[in-house]
Amino acid sequence: MTRNLQYGRGLVWLRNDLRLRDNTALYRAAVSCGAVAAVFIACPKTWKSHDDGDPVVNFRLACLRELQESLAGRRIPLYFLEVASFDEVPSALQQIVRKLQIDAVFANAEYPFNEQRRDSAARAALQEAGVPIEYSTDRTLVPPGAVRTGSGDAYKVFTPFKRAFVSQCGATDFSPLPPPRQFDGDKGWPQWLQIAGAHNLVQTIPDTVRGYRALPQKDGKIFGWMPGEKAGARRLREFGEIIDGYEDERDFPAIDATSRLSPYLNCGAVSIRQCAQLALGLNEGRWVGGSEGISCWLGELIWREFYTHLLVAFPRLCKHQPFKxxxxxxxxxxxxxxxxxxxxxxxxxxxxxxxxxxxxxxxxxxxxxxxxxxxxxxxxxxxxxxxxxxxxxxxxxxxxxxxxxxxxxxxxxxxxxxxxxxxxxxxxxxxxxxxxxxxxxxxxxxxxxxxxxxxxxxxxxxxxxxxxxxxxxxxxxxxxxxxxxxx
Ligand SMILES: Cc1cc2nc3c(=O)[nH]c(=O)nc-3n(C[C@H](O)[C@H](O)[C@H](O)COP(=O)(O)OP(=O)(O)OC[C@H]3O[C@@H](n4cnc5c(N)ncnc54)[C@H](O)[C@@H]3O)c2cc1C
The missing domain is CATH 1.10.579.10 (DNA Cyclobutane Dipyrimidine Photolyase, subunit A, domain 3)
Incomplete structure (x- = not known):
């Protein structure tokens, strides 16, 4: 098949979107580039300053390891780099694109204040290197800011936000995207690269990073949670079998009635569209009405959306300040x-x-x-x-x-x-x-x-x-x- 590709070599910059399937940045890179590599840049000093703890960091690295295998199956190498903080990311990316001769970078947008600042600085640094970067909406169903009041303001209250979300976006097709295609063999990607002022760019994912403890794993599980996209997909499938009882049972902590998908959603091993698609598919496409269990669960997905939209509309929330x-x-x-x-x-x-x-x-x-x-x-x-x-x-x-x-x-x-x-x-x-x-x-x-x-x-x-x-x-x-x- 002849492909009309926009770029020669693309780089996917992975963050909290650690999955092969329905990953917008990865999908965009795969449909527009002749060869694709991925990179994950750990920033443990910034993670510490954001209070990320050992559990979330261990889970993230474990998901990344599984993703590396899945990507290798498609001939997409995954590189790992450790720097101290977000401040060092733009220069590191500049060096990476130069050394790997990258024509375009693809990433999924992140919304907290420091992440947005990092991403603007990365865009400027890449521009200097003559390489465009494309940020996609992927963490939320619609981009923060897309749902607004009649006078164009951000919603501050959940119920009207939900009503507007359902009326404005309820008919949107949230079908998941296909995984990236299989690329041809050796594209001359090096095994490792030296990056000035940082560790080497390597193709091995470490057990931990500076300042974090590697937690013991039992049968591959961390605190009893099996990391990775496959485990997340299994959990979503299994939850689909009990979702009808969600509203009645979700408040009883002794019952396993909620999805327990939050660790997967947060590091991106499961996508929000996959969740919406499963629930909507079981509820004849309805966000409200139909099965009470399902519409109640869809409401929780909208709460997740609401809180992310709030961060963007009110950046003071990211500065340890109360809303009131x-x-x-x-x-x-x-x-x-x-x-x-x-x-x-x-x-x-x-x-x-x-x-x-x-x-x-x-x-x-x-x-x-x-x-x-x-x-x-x-x-x-x-x-x-x-x-x-x-x-x-x-x-x-x-x-x-x-x-x-x-x-x-x-x-x-x-x-x-x-x-x-x-x-x-x-x-x-x-x-x-x-x-x-x-x-x-x-x-x-x-x-x-x-x-x-x-x-x-x-x-x-x-x-x-x-x-x-x-x-x-x-x-x-x-x-x-x-x-x-x-x-
Ligand atoms: C004080 C406090 C702190 C919280 N901290 C976090 C946190 O750090 N990370 C986190 O993901 N959730 C947090 N939540 C929200 C909620 O408790 C968890 O999302 C939920 O318990 C995760 O379990 P589940 O996946 O089985 O959820 P389910 O009930 O199956 O819900 C499905 C998904 O909807 C989203 N969701 C559900 N409830 C909420 C909510 N109230 N706000 C935003 N999203 C929601 C989550 O992504 C969740 O995985 C917090 C809630 C409170 C009150």
């Missing part, structure tokens, strides 16, 4: 000991402790419990939500700045469309309602194993288990007064 500036006047307690007890799952409030231990042991926490523990920290303990946001980033295997910041600002009532300040989750009622038989608590707080289904939510006393760190009713009242005084 007045909430910066909350007199946070600064109690480091209480914070440590919260982090370790030793607050004496069983559902909070079970959740915090789930995070430490599995790198993941159930959504209902993320809300409960975030409310407990920011309201009952009156500890700055940013401390909790940071702990989550450090420990979650699905750590994602947009969703995490959005979730924390929602729970702490500092965000746009947040929970009203006077609504404070009662951890004991949440526990009784969503873990009625204490199954989840028993799984993660073995000290309470012997207690009956009633006592387990609020034990009077149990060996080796601390008394509650605070009086939930009193601290709730205090938090409401503090927030009310901000007005």
């Amino acid at each position: 500036p007045e909430t910066d006047r909350v007199p946070w307690s600064g109690d480091e000991l209480a914070f440590r007890r919260w982090c370790q799952g030793k607050t004496g409030v069983p559902i909070v402790d079970a959740a915090m231990r789930q995070l430490l042991e599995t790198g993941w926490m159930h959504n209902r419990l993320r809300m409960v523990v975030a409310s407990f920290l920011s309201k009952n303990l009156l500890i700055d939500w940013r401390w909790g946001e940071r702990h989550f980033m450090n420990h979650l295997i699905d750590a994602d700045f947009a969703a995490n910041n959005g979730g924390w600002q929602w729970a702490a009532s500092t965000g746009t469309d947040a929970v009203p300040y006077f609504r404070v989750f009662n951890p004991y009622s949440q526990s009784k309602k969503f873990d009625p038989r204490g199954e989840f608590i028993r799984r993660f707080v073995p000290e309470l194993h012997e207690l009956n289904d009633k006592e387990i939510h609020c034990p009077d006393s149990a060996a080796d288990y601390p008394a509650p760190i605070c009086d939930v009713a009193q601290s709730r009242k205090h938090a409401i007064e503090v927030y009310a005084a901000l007005k």
Whole structure:
């Protein structure tokens, strides 16, 4: 077949889009170039400054290893380079394109403030080298900013955003893109290259990068999570079999009723279009209506979209600032000991402790419990939500700045469309309602194993288990007064 190709040699710059299938940048490179290579540039110093922890970095590198094999099958070499920070990326890319004689670079857009700044600097550096770079929409269903109010502003509230998203984009074809074609044999790609001021560009993916611990793997799994595109695709397929029950069961942490796709979505081993396509395919193409389970899950995908759109519309969210500036006047307690007890799952409030231990042991926490523990920290303990946001980033295997910041600002009532300040989750009622038989608590707080289904939510006393760190009713009242005084 003769191809009318625009470029000779293309480079795909991979970031959090670690998959072969339905990868817009990879697809664009494959249809427009005669030969394609890929590169991943690790920036551990910047990752640290963004609070990326060992779980997310280990998972990312493991997904990258699997992707390298898949790409090799298509004769696309994947190079790896470690520099310290985003600042060094533009010059590194300049050297790479010169040495590999690249005609065009392809990448999928990323939206947090520092990522956007890095990408503009990369564009300028590549321009200097005479090489164009094309950024594609891939992380979200539609580009941030595409859904706007009648007067052209960004939406600040979820429900109207969702309504507008469905009416403006509901009929859009989100069909996944095919994987890149198979390229011909040897295109003279070198095994490695020297890059000034950085490590060598190599074709081996290391177990870890500077400042990060290589976590032990068991049967290829990290914290029980099998990395990679194939595992992500399997999980999506399996979730399709239980998606109808999502709305009814998603709030019960002892039940495996949610998709658990977040680690895959965040490093890009699964694409958002693949998720939308599966759900829409099962729901006769409908975003709302049809199966309640499916439309509820599609709503969660729109929440993900909403939080990413917010980052772009309000860059101050990326600068440790609350959406509502007045909430910066909350007199946070600064109690480091209480914070440590919260982090370790030793607050004496069983559902909070079970959740915090789930995070430490599995790198993941159930959504209902993320809300409960975030409310407990920011309201009952009156500890700055940013401390909790940071702990989550450090420990979650699905750590994602947009969703995490959005979730924390929602729970702490500092965000746009947040929970009203006077609504404070009662951890004991949440526990009784969503873990009625204490199954989840028993799984993660073995000290309470012997207690009956009633006592387990609020034990009077149990060996080796601390008394509650605070009086939930009193601290709730205090938090409401503090927030009310901000007005
Ligand atoms: C305080 C707090 C912190 C959070 N931190 C993160 C985080 O770092 N990374 C992260 O991916 N999610 C975060 N979330 C959102 C949500 O808890 C997780 O996305 C969800 O628990 C992941 O499990 P799942 O894949 O089984 O989700 P499902 O219920 O199956 O949902 C499917 C997908 O929709 C998206 N999604 C679901 N709920 C939300 C939401 N509220 N906001 C944005 N996207 C959502 C996720 O991509 C998720 O994988 C946070 C929520 C809160 C309250």
